[in-house]
Amino acid sequence: MSTQGCLAANDWICGEYLRSRSQELIDATVQHVWITAVSVVIGLLVAFPLALLARSRPTFAGPVLGLTTLLYTIPSLAMFSLLLPLFGLSAGLVITGLVLYSLTILVRNIIAGLESVPEEAREAARGMGYGPGRLLWEVELPLALPALMAGLRIATVSTVALTTVGSIVGRGGLGNLIEDALPSFFKAQVLTASVLCVLLAVVADLLLLGVQRLLTPWTRIRPARTSRRKAAPTGPAGAVKAVG
């Protein structure tokens, strides 16, 4: 009785809603995932050359970092709206906006990762006759992976959340369901779509963490405390755990 009534009663949690609208929920989730995935992949493909450029030509570093930070300051709704004349009501608009946002985080982290490569490792590789391409691909990139993956995880999680704003042009994945539910105050739909959104972000984060573990098996052998040098045991208070 209560399962039939929960749609009519507009309950927050409603099994009947999940059953009767499962196809709608799946479609929205699929749209959400592909928009996020395409955006992050393009973001990575654009950020990488930018980071390399900023590194090899220090004169570019300032403008590249400044521009990406500037883009990050622009609110998402405004960003999508500014792209409207260029793209119309399309997924391309949302993806372009999301790519521009991800650049800030990705470029910064790739640069930080490349900077963290020990000079000795580079010297050794050069001494062994590695050319610049091979040095980058086989030495620098693997050593930069932890910072790069940290950036990728932050960018992905933010992108999952930001995709909802794409509902302004009807391409917001789960955001569309939230928007559709607003005029009728449809609580179950708003809550379900919101929870799915957060779940997507968590799953994406864990998946990328798994990928990082697979790609950098050597980090698991190293003692865990190598990254902990900041919270040196000072004073009476206990050291902080896991900052960063």
Added chain:
Amino acid sequence: MGVLGEAFGWLTTGANWSGDSGVWRRLEEHIFVSGVALALACAIALPIALYLGHIGKGGALAINISNVGRAVPVFAVLALFMVSPLRNSGSVPTIIALVLFAVPPLLTNAYVGMREVDSAVVEAARGMGMSGRQLFVRVELPLAYPLIMTGLRSASVQVVATATIAAMVGQGGLGRIITAGFNTYNTPQVVAGALLVALLALLVEGVLVALDRVIDPAPSLAARPSRTTV
């Protein structure tokens, strides 16, 4: 490029600036909710972060709250408030949402700033006989200042952006110009609204950077790059 010209035309039409849904009214709403929310967020986050940083506890909370803040969509939180009884209480749902999203950057940056104060400096201050309070006010606070300001800047940018999204759930603010433009298929108005919002965000960021330069207690440290917690 025609659209940009039309958007400019929209912006230079006096009638669009006056009245109950004019630019001035929307700007006023935007600044009001943003200001109240930022003040509340500072009042909540800074004492907690500074205290936790001073006693050196609660690191996991300070860091994780940032990750949670990133994963939760602003639009979803606003929508949840708008389908709850809160929707009948004016701009309260927006303000609560803005506070929720302004707290994480403030808390995390202020906490990390406190923890990154050089331990040797703290030891020296203690050795000079400073009390916990003196240590906090004269040593830790000035040294943590750059990161506290970084947190304030990210929080402000976040608040201005979130206040814009509030328009998507029918709340006030400059975002309403954008959503109204979408509803009437008026692209020039959408672009004009977006330009206003972007300008406001950049202006807020600029003002805070300038303010930072003026009141920084240790200008030599101002060159530190603004950082994201990796």
